[in-house]
Amino acid sequence: MGVPLIAHAVVLGGSVAGSLAARVLSPACERVTVVDRDDLFGPVEPRQAAPQGHHIHALLARGQQILEELFPGFTDELVAGGVPIGDFGTSLSWYFNGQMIRKAETGLVCVASGRPLLESRVRARVRALANVTYRERTDIVGLVASPDRQRIAGVRVQGRAPGAPEEVLDADLVVDTTGRGSRTPLWLEELGYQRVPEERVKMDLTYTTMDFRGPLSFDPIGEDIALLPVATPAQPRGAIFARMPDRYAVSLTGILGDRPPTDHEGFLAYVQSLPVPEIYKAVRDAEPMGPAASFRFPASIRRRYDRLARTPDGLIVLGDAACVFNPVYGQGMTVAAMSARLLGEHVLSGPPAPRAFFRDLSRLIDAPWDMSAGADLGFPGVVGRRTAKVRMGNLYIPRLQAAAAHDGVLTTAFLRSAGLVDPPQALMRPAIISRVLRSRR
Numbered sequence: 001m002g003v004p005l006i007a008h009a010v011v012l013g014g015s016v017a018g019s020l021a022a023r024v025l026s027p028a029c030e031r032v033t034v035v036d037r038d039d040l041f042g043p044v045e046p047r048q049a050a051p052q053g054h055h056i057h058a059l060l061a062r063g064q065q066i067l068e069e070l071f072p073g074f075t076d077e078l079v080a081g082g083v084p085i086g087d088f089g090t091s092l093s094w095y096f097n098g099q100m101i102r103k104a105e106t107g108l109v110c111v112a113s114g115r116p117l118l119e120s121r122v123r124a125r126v127r128a129l130a131n132v133t134y135r136e137r138t139d140i141v142g143l144v145a146s147p148d149r150q151r152i153a154g155v156r157v158q159g160r161a162p163g164a165p166e167e168v169l170d171a172d173l174v175v176d177t178t179g180r181g182s183r184t185p186l187w188l189e190e191l192g193y194q195r196v197p198e199e200r201v202k203m204d205l206t207y208t209t210m211d212f213r214g215p216l217s218f219d220p221i222g223e224d225i226a227l228l229p230v231a232t233p234a235q236p237r238g239a240i241f242a243r244m245p246d247r248y249a250v251s252l253t254g255i256l257g258d259r260p261p262t263d264h265e266g267f268l269a270y271v272q273s274l275p276v277p278e279i280y281k282a283v284r285d286a287e288p289m290g291p292a293a294s295f296r297f298p299a300s301i302r303r304r305y306d307r308l309a310r311t312p313d314g315l316i317v318l319g320d321a322a323c324v325f326n327p328v329y330g331q332g333m334t335v336a337a338m339s340a341r342l343l344g345e346h347v348l349s350g351p352p353a354p355r356a357f358f359r360d361l362s363r364l365i366d367a368p369w370d371m372s373a374g375a376d377l378g379f380p381g382v383v384g385r386r387t388a389k390v391r392m393g394n395l396y397i398p399r400l401q402a403a404a405a406h407d408g409v410l411t412t413a414f415l416r417s418a419g420l421v422d423p424p425q426a427l428m429r430p431a432i433i434s435r436v437l438r439s440r441r
C-alpha cells in the first residue's frame, strides 16, 4: 500500500454508521479515532445512547451484501454464533392488507441477529484494525474551525468521568455520524454558514416492542425468520413477529397518534387488532421477558447538505445524522452502509471534497427516501409534499403487492427493490407492469 493520504480522521459517533465509516477510512488514513459517549464494548444489549436497539432491526439485503464485502465471512460468523438466516422471499411472510405475498426464492440473505449483536460484531471487526481507536465515554462538545472558518480542523471532546477536562482532537477530516440528534447544523450556523435545509415527513409513529420466551404453544413461523403484517393506509397498524437467537420479539407500530401500549394487556389487545391473527395466537399465552420498550418517532428528516451554498472543507456527515428514515422500512443501517461505501470511494485519491460527497450522497439517498417517505404520504393525515411521482407510486405499489399474492416474480421484484438491491425504477419495467395489469384482469 502507498503512503496514507489523510493523517488523522476523527469519526463522531461509534454506532453503525461511525464504525462503517472508520472501516472505509482505515486504508486511506494514518490514524482513525472514533469518539462516542457510550460504553461501546460492554455487554451485547441495547445501549443507553442508542435506545432503538430495543426494537427489531432488519438488515436489508443490500446492507447484508455490503457488510459481507467490508468484513469477509461476516455472515458465517453470525450463523456460527446461532443467528438464524434465510431468504428474504421464503423465510419471511409478508402481509399487505391481510394478504400474504407469494413466497419466492430471491437469493437475498436475511440475518436475524438483532441490533445490539449486529452492531457489536461490526465494531469488533473495526476495532481489530490496527490504525482505528475507539474513545468511549467521551462527549463530543463542538467543532473546531480554522481561523478563516473555511475548514474544520478538529473536535472538542470531554471525557464523561467527573472533572475530566475538555480537550481538542486535531483532525484532517471529521465525519459526523452522531445520529438523529446531530448538532452539526447548529455548529455550522454558529460558524456563519447557512442553516442546513431540511425535508420532513411527519407521521407521528410509535414503536412498541415486547420480547417473549420460547418455545411457543402456537408457532406460526417454525424455522422461518419473521411474519410481517405491513402497515398500509387501509390497515395502518403494523407489526413484526421475529424469531431471534434466544427469544421471539414482537414490534408493533402505530401512526398519527395511535400508540401501541406498553402494558401486557394493552399490548395483547393491540396485537389482536392486527389484520393477521397468527401473532396474537402465538403470544397470547407466551411469557414476556420483561417490560415493553416504546419509541416515539415524530418525523423522517432529510438534511440537505447538498443544498448548502458553502460547506467547510474537512467535514462529512452520514448515517442518521444526514437522513433519518421512518424505521418501519428498515432502511437506516443499510443506507448507512451504502453511504460509508460511498465515502470509501471518495477517499481513494485523497481527502474527500465535501460538496462532491454531499452531491453523491444525495443521489444515493434519493431512492430510499422516495420509497419510504413516498409510501408514508399514502396515509391521509401524514404531513408532507405529495408530488405527482408520490401519488403515482401510491396507486401502483399497492396493486403490485396485491398481484404479488399470486405471482412470485412480483414478490422477488418487490423485495429486491425494497431491499435496496434494485432501484425503484425496476418495478416500472414493462415486464413487471404487464404482470401487475394481467393479474388485475
Ligand SMILES: Cc1cc2nc3c(=O)[nH]c(=O)nc-3n(C[C@H](O)[C@H](O)[C@H](O)COP(=O)(O)OP(=O)(O)OC[C@H]3O[C@@H](n4cnc5c(N)ncnc54)[C@H](O)[C@@H]3O)c2cc1C
Pocket (backbone or CB within 6 Å): 012, 013, 014, 015, 016, 017, 018, 035, 036, 037, 038, 049, 050, 052, 055, 056, 057, 058, 059, 060, 138, 139, 140, 141, 177, 178, 179, 180, 181, 207, 295, 297, 318, 319, 320, 321, 327, 328, 329, 330, 331, 332, 333, 334, 336
Ligand atoms: C424504533 C426503531 C427501529 C428501527 N428499525 C430499523 C431496522 O429495522 N433496520 C434499520 O436498518 N434501521 C432501523 N432503525 C434505524 C437505525 O436504528 C438507524 O438508522 C441507525 O442506528 C443509524 O445509525 P447511526 O450510526 O447513524 O446513528 P445511531 O445508531 O443513532 O448512533 C449515533 C451514535 O452517536 C453517539 N453520539 C451522539 N451524540 C453524541 C455526542 N454529542 N457525543 C458523543 N457521542 C454521541 C451515540 O452514542 C451513538 O452511539 C430503527 C430506528 C428506530 C428508532
